[in-house]
Amino acid sequence: MRPLLLPLLVAALSGCAAFTAQTTDSPRPSPAVEIPSLDIPYQAFTLDNGLRVVIHEDHKAPIVAVNLWYHVGSKDETPGKTGFAHLFEHLMFNGSEHYDDEFFRPLENVGATGLNGTTNVDRTNYYGTVPSGALDLVLWLESDRMGHLLGAITQDKLDEQREVVKNEKRQRANQPYGQVWERIAAATYPQGHPYSWSTIGSMADLEAASLDDVHAWFRRYYGPNNATLVIAGDVDTEQALARVRHYFGGIEPGPAVSRRTQWIAPMQAPKRERMVDDVPQHRIYKVWNIPGLDTRAASELNLLSDVLGSGKNSRLYQRLVYEDQIATDVSAGIWPKELGSQFIMTATVQPGGDPAAVEAAMTEELSRLLADGPRSDELSRVRTRVTAGFIRGAERVGGSSGKSGILARSAVFGGSPDAYKRYLDVLENATPQDLREVGQQWLDAGVYTLVVEPKASLAATTDDPVDRSQLPTPGTPPDLRLPTVQTTTLANGIEVLLAQRSAVPLVEVRMLFDAGYAADQSARPGTASMTMAMLDEGTATRDALGLSAELDRLGARLSAGANLDQCRVSLSALTPQLPAALDIMSDVLRNPAFPPDELARMKPRWLASIAQEKTRPNSLAFRLLPPLLYGQDHAYAQPLTGSGTEASIAALTREELQQFHRSWIRPERATLVVVGDIDMATLKPMLERRFGDWTVDAPAAPPKTLNTVATPQHPRVFLIDRPGAEQSVVLGGQLVPRRGDIDEAALRAMNALFGGNFTARLNMNLREDKGWAYGASSFVPDTAAQRPFILFAPVQTDRTADAMLEMLREARAFGGSAPVTSDELSVAKNGLTLELPGSNETSRQVAGTLSESVRFGLDPRWYEQFVSRVQALDTSTIDRLARRLITPDRMTWVVIGDLARIEPEVRALNLGPVQRLDADGKVIASP
Incomplete structure (x- = not known):
């Protein structure tokens, strides 16, 4: 029962698969030495009652191996009734109706070797090798316990073998590393998976097994139609088959056994x-x-x-x-x-x-x-x-690695x-x-x-100078101490923010544009991201490979991308190489060529990425949720991935990318953020020379539609089918006010307490207490307008509806029947403030912080002021905000999973109207 890591034959036979050979262009290595081929001749038969019989003749010695396999193991059990397959392995050695004694006795008396029985997750087998003349004895015993066992299974025998098995379990657990395999089984498979429990079963299930349970288990799985009998050795096939028919032919078949295949x-x-x-x-x-x-x-x-x-x-x-x-x-x-x-x-x-x-x-x-x-x-x-x-x-006829074992394993x-x-x-x-x-x-x-x-390794030593009776008290939190931000304006109106840091000769430059995925409202979905991705694929004077080589020569890095509200081009350069690197950045921003051949190369990769997003439940959920929350006419009704759709990307033209660039990537929409080893007097002339004369002779795009969206009056549930999924992704979403319309420090603290931290209520419930999810969280994505407040939990399929109820229960209680405690708030405060210095260590991190200030129109010193705001919070403030913002009974739910398994239970929650969506967000009919 304890798995071995496949030393020879067990490993070899693990691949007895119904597959066809693959073709490959790779050369096949020749074996180190010539290896002869192996063939085990056999004849196979099926009796009228369903028993499969395989016979192999091997006359090298006057012995015969009998190997009987039942296609039943611990995976055929159910939670609460585990350990039955292994328990039966014991009971079937304990006597049958016509030989009510230990089966080892008569077989040992005739010189049996290799006599044993084993159970694993998938099968139970009984095998032994006896002199050829004892074949009838073996077949009699095997057929008697197959067809005539129940009358011999008494309550006393059940109690006796139950205690034997329990002691076997204790013995295994008492060995070094003996508890590992139960831990691995439970940890590597989802709850309810037939491999998530050990073959030996649980003590509680063994204790609870009744005589009726045991009888029912035998009738279901131990009939001839669920068995394969292999005879290998010094026999005549026809004579051996006749003996099998004689002993087994009159046994009635059991019920048909249905089973999973994967x-x-x-x-x-x-x-x-x-x-x-x-x-x-x-x-x-x-x-x-x-x-x-x-x-x-x-x-x-x-x-x-x-x-x-x-x-x-x-x-x-x-x-x-x-x-x-x-x-x-x-x-x-x-x-x-x-x-x-x-x-x-x-x-x-x-x-x-x-x-x-x-x-x-x-x-x-x-x-x-x-x-x-x-x-x-x-x-x-x-x-x-x-x-x-x-x-x-295979030289042997008996045992797991012998011919009878090979044939039996292959057949089953x-x-x-x-x-x-x-x-x-x-x-x-x-x-x-x-x-x-x-x-x-x-x-x-x-x-x-x-x-x-x-x-x-965990025991305290007597001479340990450290007091381990309690955790050390942290010292006074350090101040954030962001560098002073200097500002200036270029000749064409581009605002420049500089945070000077001289620790290393490095400068980070970011050109930010008020655009982002939201700008796709006036273009095809995915246009913003594709435009930015194509910027460094070539300019009027540099092709993609030449541009990359030039950056490498300078030791510079240049990238372009977008989020929901902004498009950006970022440059990281050593201070001495900054002028040359800025030349490239300027060329990329002002003179992109959008080469047709590069666009043709990029599209298939982009389309493949979208397809991958739609097959990944997490990314699919974040593609579908925004239009449900904001409505189709809102600029934020875009996939949060920003990648667009297959149809939009397939149809996107070079001319559309050029038009997006002219409309949105222009100086009056731009802000420059610079952090690093340079002063303003040196920096400004460099920027004026590359960007100060930049103008665009084309009309700007119309403003993005960022209207305020009303909260639905009732919950809504949208289901997306993922047949066979072993996990459901559950999202519950609603909108909360934009920055400036709410106490931001209180909002972040509220989210940290509810689901933003590992120790937050949502994660502690679904992961630590229930064990239904690897993790559960809530978060508030930053946006310039109303923001989504999202509850997120990938949960095991069979707990989908239960998890939704728990998420609702936590949301309804938060700030109300379960108010925030002082200890909780203290943890949240520390998490929100103490991480700030570490997350603003590098020039790149500081540039990110300043970019957020630009995106949301904040004072550049906002994050330093944020610390004092957080420290001033009290529990009543968080409770009031939670009651105001979290509206669980008006939430929009998106659930992605195996609807055949979860839809009835989700509908039975009666949360509100339930609709099915396809992977593109289109409503489809429920079956």
Whole structure:
């Protein structure tokens, strides 16, 4: 039951998949030595009651192996009734109606070897090897417990085996690192996933199992139609088949078993936990959820894992154990499972070593392997070793790695007894490029890291001079101390703000324009972003590559982009190179060419990016919410991503980009922000020379429509279908006043308390208390007009409606029945003020702060004044603001998830009108 990281055959057979060979241009490395092919001849039959029978003749020795597999494991259990599959493994060794005694006795008496039974997440098997003359004895016993078991399962036997299993569970948990696998199962799969509990089950479920529960479980899963019987060895096929029909043919089939075929549940973001255990060394586990064993990807990832962490020549061993000597053992492999496997790396830290250094080395080696792929010689070495191990195991007829095990596993999980050949095909033909690509696809950021720490590492020593009875009290918070802002105006009216800082010879320059995504109201959606993206793709005198080379030569960086309210061009240059860098910036701003060939190259990438946004629930939600909040006629009725739509980008022309540039990227809409190692006397002439004579002989665009939007009179719910999604993205949105119309310090404190901080109420509820979400938050995106106040929670699918109720409950109680406490407000105040010095450390950060001041028409000293405003807040101010602003019963909800699973429950909440939308925000009919 405890997974091994696939030492030879188990790894090999993990890829018994119904796939077709891929074609590739990469050359296939030749094996280090010539490896013979492997074929296990067999004949397969199906009895009338559904029992699959596979027979292989091997007459090298007078023995026969019997391997009986039931296609049932812990994944077929349900929450509250876990551990049944493993419990039955015990009960089925405990006697049947016609032989009510331990099954080991008669088999041991005839010289059985390799006799055992095992249960994992996907199957239960019973196997053993006996002299050829004892085949009838084995078939009799197996058929008796298949067809005649229930009469022998009494309450006493159930109680007895229940205690045996509970003690087995305790014994496992009591071993070093023995609790790891339960923690990994729970942490790497969503609640309710059939792999989210351990095969051995929970103590509570085992204790609660009744005799009726056990009988019902047996009737459902242990019939002949859910079983595969393999006989391999010194037998005659026809005679053996006749004996099988004799013993098994009269057993009635059980009900048809329906089952999932896939539920990979890849983790959406990094997740990290620590566990303190009675162990001698730190150990680090890294786990990714990958495709199931019935896939080519799993077979290829298994090969990749061997390159990474199997044997002394593996990369992990060479780096961590042999060269750096920071770990005592390492491994990498896959845990093959039917619905979705797991790729697992482990390293045990050298006693007294640095776990962070070990983890960094693990990550580096994996990253290097994914970036370059395995070398041909590495793959050849692994190919030879694994193939040889597979053949070595297949020399036997019994056991998991023997021929009977190979045929049984192939039949159950690969659909055919010879499915192992498909794995051997991958083993022979996979290329380094194949392994690199599959690794990059699946070994991404969705990784779970578990660090197991020795208890001793946390124990206080007697000579520790530090008082660890309480946390130290922080000192007096430092002042923000932003540099003094100087202002001037160029000849054409462009305002200049300079914050001089001389710590390093670097200058940051930002040209800001009152435009942004909101300006797309008078153009096609996405025009603003595309215009800015095309600025550095060439000018009248510089092509894109030449421009990039010139910037590199100067050590300068130039970028262009947009947000909802502004377009900007940013320059970072060393002080001595600033004049030449400003020449380029001026050329880009004033003379963009919008080359047709560059536009043609950019469009496909842009369209692909939009498609990706629409397939990512988070970005899709932020595409759809703004028009619902603001209405179609508002300038903010744009996707918050600013990327536009497929139709608008496909139709966008060079002439439209030029027109947008003439209408919006012009000096009367501009402000220059400069921060760094330069004084105004030196700076102004430089700017006058490049920008002071800039004029645009074309009419400006009309003002953006930023009308005040009324709050809806009732809640609204919009649903977007993501079939098969294992998580729902829930957004609740409403509008709050613009800056200047509200106490900004109070608003930020209110949001920090409600959902802006990790310890905020929303996150503590949905993540820490309920465990339904990786994180939940609220935020107020900065805009020049009314701003959205958004509640956001990606939650597990089966808790979608429950999470919405909790979000509503928190919103209704905040500032009312659950007023803000002094302790909460103190934490929020510190978070809002103490972070300011650190977030304004660099010239680039200060330039960002000043850019915000320009965007919202603030005094440049606003952020310094902000500290005193926050410190003056009291709880009653926050409570009043929350009651005024948060209107949960007039909120607009957007929910993206598997509607087949969540829509009925969401509708049953009766929050208000419910409509379905497609990925473009168009209303569609509900089925």
